Amino acid sequence: MAPLISIKSSDDRLEIVNQLLLPHTTEFLEINSLEEAHDAIKTMKIRGAPAIASLAALSVSQHLTRGLKAIPAPDYLASRDNLKAHVDKILAYLFTSRPTAVNLGAATRRLTKVLDDNISAAQDTRAIAEALIAEGKAVADEDVGRNKEMAKWAGEWLLQRVKEQGGDVSGGVNVLTVCNTGSLATSGYGTALGMITYLHETNKLQKAYYTQTAPYHQGSRLTALELQTLQIPSVMICDTMVGSLFQHHNIHAVVVGADRIAKNGDTANKIGTYNAAVLAARHKIPFIVVAPISTVDLDVHDGSQIPIEQRPPLEACLVRGILYPNEGPQQQVQVMITPSGLEGIYNPSFDVTPAELITAIATEKGVAVKAAGASVFDLSPIV
Ligand code: MRU
Numbered sequence: 016m017a018p019l020i021s022i023k024s025s026d027d028r029l030e031i032v033n034q035l036l037l038p039h040t041t042e043f044l045e046i047n048s049l050e051e052a053h054d055a056i057k058t059m060k061i062r063g064a065p066a067i068a069s070l071a072a073l074s075v076s077q078h079l080t081r082g083l084k085a086i087p088a089p090d091y092l093a094s095r096d097n098l099k100a101h102v103d104k105i106l107a108y109l110f111t112s113r114p115t116a117v118n119l120g121a122a123t124r125r126l127t128k129v130l131d132d133n134i135s136a137a138q139d140t141r142a143i144a145e146a147l148i149a150e151g152k153a154v155a156d157e158d159v160g161r162n163k164e165m166a167k168w169a170g171e172w173l174l175q176r177v178k179e180q181g182g183d184v185s186g187g188v189n190v191l192t193v194c195n196t197g198s199l200a201t202s203g204y205g206t207a208l209g210m211i212t213y214l215h216e217t218n219k220l221q222k223a224y225y226t227q228t229a230p231y232h233q234g235s236r237l238t239a240l241e242l243q244t245l246q247i248p249s250v251m252i253c254d255t256m257v258g259s260l261f262q263h264h265n266i267h268a269v270v271v272g273a274d275r276i277a278k279n280g281d282t283a284n285k286i287g288t289y290n291a292a293v294l295a296a297r298h299k300i301p302f303i304v305v306a307p308i309s310t311v312d313l314d315v316h317d318g319s320q321i322p323i324e325q326r327p328p329l330e331a332c333l334v335r336g337i338l339y340p341n342e343g344p345q346q347q348v349q350v351m352i353t354p355s356g357l358e359g360i361y362n363p364s365f366d367v368t369p370a371e372l373i374t375a376i377a378t379e380k381g382v383a384v385k386a387a388g389a390s391v392f393d394l395s396p397i398v
Contacts, residue, residue: 016244016245016246017244018197018198018203018204018241018244018245019032019197019198019199019240019241019244020032020198020199020203021034021061021063021066021069021198021199021200021201021202022061022066022069022070022073022155022202023043024073024076024077024152024155026080027076027077027080027081027084028045028077029045029046029047029052029070029073029074029077030043030044030045030046031043031044031046031055031060031061031070032044032061032199033060034059034060034061034062034199034236034237035058035059035060035335036347037199037236037237037240038236038237038239038240039336039337039345039347040345040347044060046070046074046077047077048074048078049074049075049078049105049108049109051074052070052071052073052074052109052112053108053109053111053112055070056070056071056109056112056113056119057112057113059231062195062200062233063195063196063199063200063201063272064116064117064118064119064200064272064273064274064275064306064310065118065158065162065200065201065202065206065307065309065310066199066200066201066202067112067113067116067118067119068116068118068119068121068122068154068309069122069154069155069158069201069202070155071109071110071112071119071122071123072122072125072126072150072151072152072154072155073151073152073154073155074109074151075102075105075106075109075126075147075148075151076147076148076149076151076152078105079144079147079148079151080148082144083141083144083145083148091140092140092141092144093140094140095134095137095140095143097140098130098134098140098143098144099130099131099134102126102127102130102147103127103130106123106126106127107123109123110123113324114322114323114324115274115275115283115321115322115323115324115364115365116274116275116310117274117275117309117310117311117312117315118274118307118309118310120312121309121310122154122309125150125154126147126150126151126154129146129147129150130143130147133146133147155202156202158201158202158203158307159201159202159203159204160379161307161308161378161379162201162202162203162204162205162206162209162307162379163204163209163213164379164380165206165209165210165305165306165307165377165378165379166204166205166206166209166210166212166213166305167213168377168378168379168381168382169207169210169213169270169303169305169375169377169382170210170213170214170217170219172303172375172377172382173188173190173210173214173267173268173270173301173303174188174214174219176301176375177267182267184219186221187214187218187219187220187221187222188214188219188220188221188267188268189221189222189223189224189264189265189266189267190210190211190214190220190222190223190224190266190267190268190269190270191223191224191225191226191252191257191260191266191268191269191270191291192207192208192211192223192224192225192226192234192238192269192270192271193225193226193228193234193269193271193284193285193287193288193291194226194228194233194234194238194271194272194284194285194287194288195208195228195233195234195236195237195238195241196208196209196238196271196272196305197209197212197237197238197241198241199237199240199241200233200237200272205241205272206272206273206305206306206307207270207271207272207303207304207305208238208241208242208272209305210270210303210305210377211223211242211247211270212245212247215245215247215248220247220248221248222248222249222250223242223247223248223249223250224249224250224251224252224260224264224266225238225239225242225249225250225251225252226251226252226253226254226256226257226287226291227251227252227253227254228254228285228286228287229254229287230326230330230331230333230334230362231326231330231364232334232335233285234251235251236335236336239251254287254290257290257291257294258294261294261295261297261298261300262298266298266300267300267301268300268301268302268303269291269292269295269300269301269302269303270303270304270305271284271285271288271291271302271303271304271305271368272284272285272304272305272306272310273304273305273306273310274310274365275310275312275315275321276304276306276310276311276312276376276394277312277315277316277317277318277320277321277370278311278312278313278314278315278316278317278394279316279317279318279370279391279392280370280373280376280383280385280391280392280394281317281318281319281321281367281368281369281370281391282304282306282318282367282368282370282373282376283318283321283323283365283366283367283368284304284365284366284368285364285365285366286363286364286365286366287366288365288366288368289366289367289368289372290366292368292372292373293372295372296372301374301375302368302372302373302374302375303373303374303375303376303377304368304373304375304376304377305376305377305378306376306377306378307378307379308378308379308380308397308398310378311378311394311398313394313398317391318367318368318369318370319367321365321367323363323364323365323366323367324363324364324365325362325363325364326362326363326364327362328360328362330362331353331360331361331362332351332352332353332357332360333349333350333351333352334349334350334352335347335348335349335350336348336350369390370385370390370391370392371390371391373392376392376394376397377397378397378398380396380397380398381396381397382397383396383397
């Protein structure tokens, strides 16, 4: 079956699959304004660091494409100063939609650079808008190709590592992942899930294990659907079962995506990633981060400087799904699993895994490991 997709775009038409309704209902939502794009990201109708950057960039392309077609032309096309003020404002607005994933900031900075370079070159406003439209589309289009590259780097690195340690990869490796990092979280193929797909495509995967990833359940709702669609042999575990899995099964690696990687390799990713890393270290299981270069934030020295998004407390009290047993028409419901009015809820969306616990970081440029005896990474060869 064809992989799932998170975004469809052509000319000024933009649609996303509403991830709040997956896996039971596939509904495409039209995005017709910057406000709708902002809302879709904030409310997690679309999520995953690369996918939210792609949607933000494409919504800017859509906005400017419509502006160029509009009669009369909008005021912001009347002068370079007007255009600069307008585009700066919309990029700043989109940037506020979610705080942890740096890809969003990388995309808005990239568009700001195109804007500023073209203004310095004294291009006319329509040409500048065209350049921004092309750049917005490029942010989304480049994602798939680089995902395949980083997936291959990471997959080959793991196979080599297992062999170096005297392991046998002929029957394939078992890997655990957290959250959802596949085609729904990116423009296609995926990062950590891309590595799993690569291993499967090369007949080197035995099984992919994945955590449910409470409270939003990206694992049981989205990763489960992606692995099922791709017919990749897989096993779901509850978040509480990682230690048991490592005690009773031969797991060759933990592989995760990232929302932001600090200069020293400290990595912010979905809540629960740190738990898996601590347990992996205890069991001497390699812990691999797979992410695009745009996820590396060289302005952030270490993980303590990464802003961690706190989601609304209510989200930790609710589970989305369909009524079970699901006879008759499927009905989407949210079920409350706590007493109503519960106070005192801790709901960070991400945690930071220290570089010390990470064995390897892969980007589209290659794989970095720490120097012997070092507790932090030098990421310069892979960024
Ligand atoms: O809150 P989410 O669902 O946007 O969090 C997603 C993750 O943490 C992913 O692991 C990360 O963005 C990498 S996606 C390729």
